[in-house]
Amino acid sequence: MCGRFTLTAAPEAIAAMFRLGSIDPFPPRYNIAPSQPILIVIGGADERPDTGLRQRSAMLVRWGLIPGWVKDLKGFPLLFxxxxxxxxxxxxxxxxLRYRRCLVPASGFYEWRRRGEAKPQPYFLTSRGEAAFAFAGIEETWxxxxxxxxxxxAILTKPASGALASIHERMPVVIHSDDHDAWLNCREIDPAAAMTLARRLGGDVFEAVPVSDRVNSVANIGPDIQEAVAGEAPLAESPQPQGEDGAQFRLF
Structure with missing residues (x-):
């Protein structure tokens, strides 16, 4: 699963990475939780005449998808x-998935390793050598x-692989930068073809570092929650097959 993530790359870096013409300034966020606003990138139908590439834009949305057919939110689960x-x-x-696929920029995410009766150990996971990457997302306006x-x-997940499999059975789907246009192209790329992109990257692209359980509370939003803790060594690679084809500001 993906229940907490971060976005700490500079707005200018995100704009360049995702080919956004402009983006409103935003502060670094170290502990983003479901129901909070998240930044997403969507693709447009028109191409830019200077590059031939499809337009992209960014928007803030609630992390927790509400299907259009929902009549009453009371008792409806949080589909993050x-x-x-x-x-x-x-x-x-x-x-x-068919009409409103999106990218969710992230700098890292957290997962909790459970071992018997012991208290779950949180890990901070980042993409090796990258300041940011993109989760596969789907968007809906309710x-x-x-x-x-x-x-x-909502953010898509899949079975974990690589070192991540020893922490949690699920992992977020990450879309390779070469596939961003295809994932966003809902007009020409159908769901079956889009889902082949979701299988390209496995858990071996992430580096895992054990961190303090201070991340468990959404009230803790500073960079100190990403500091490695003593007594827990970073995970080694899993032997299984690698790879595959003041709370934070609120709007709701």
Whole structure:
């Protein structure tokens, strides 16, 4: 699963990495949790005449997808993750996967390793040698009965591999930078073809560092929660096959 992540790269770096013409300034965020606003990148239908590349834009959305058919949010679960194996079949996600795929910029994420009765050990995971990367996301705009709109999104997950498999059974889907255009191109790339992109990168692209359980609280939002803790060594590579084809500011 992916229940906490970070976005600490500079706005200028994110704009350049995701080919955004401009982006509003934002502070580094070290402990992003479900229901909070997250930055996503969406693709446009038109091409830029100077490059022939499709337009992209960024927007803030609620992390927790609300399907368009939901009538009342009371009692509705917080859908912040969607399993890549079944996302095309689930009524809650099917339309978003077909028509509203997005990228979720991130600098890292957290997972918790559970061993028997011991307290779960959190790990901070970052992409080797990269300041930021992109989770595979799906977006939906929900229209409430009073006429107001809420833009929402979920992050896709898949079975973990590489060193990450020894921490947690699931991992977020990361879209390779070469595949960003294809993932965002909902007009020409159907869900079946898009999901082949979700299988390209495995857990071996991440480096895992054990961190303090201070990350467990959303009230802790400083960079100190990413500091390595003594007594827990960083994970070695898994022997299994690698790779595959003041809370933070709130809007809701």
């Amino acid at each position: 993750n969607a399993r890549s194996e079944t996302v095309a079949e689930k009524n809650a996600f099917r339309a978003a 229209l409430s009965p009073d006429g107001s709109e809420i833009d929402t999104a």
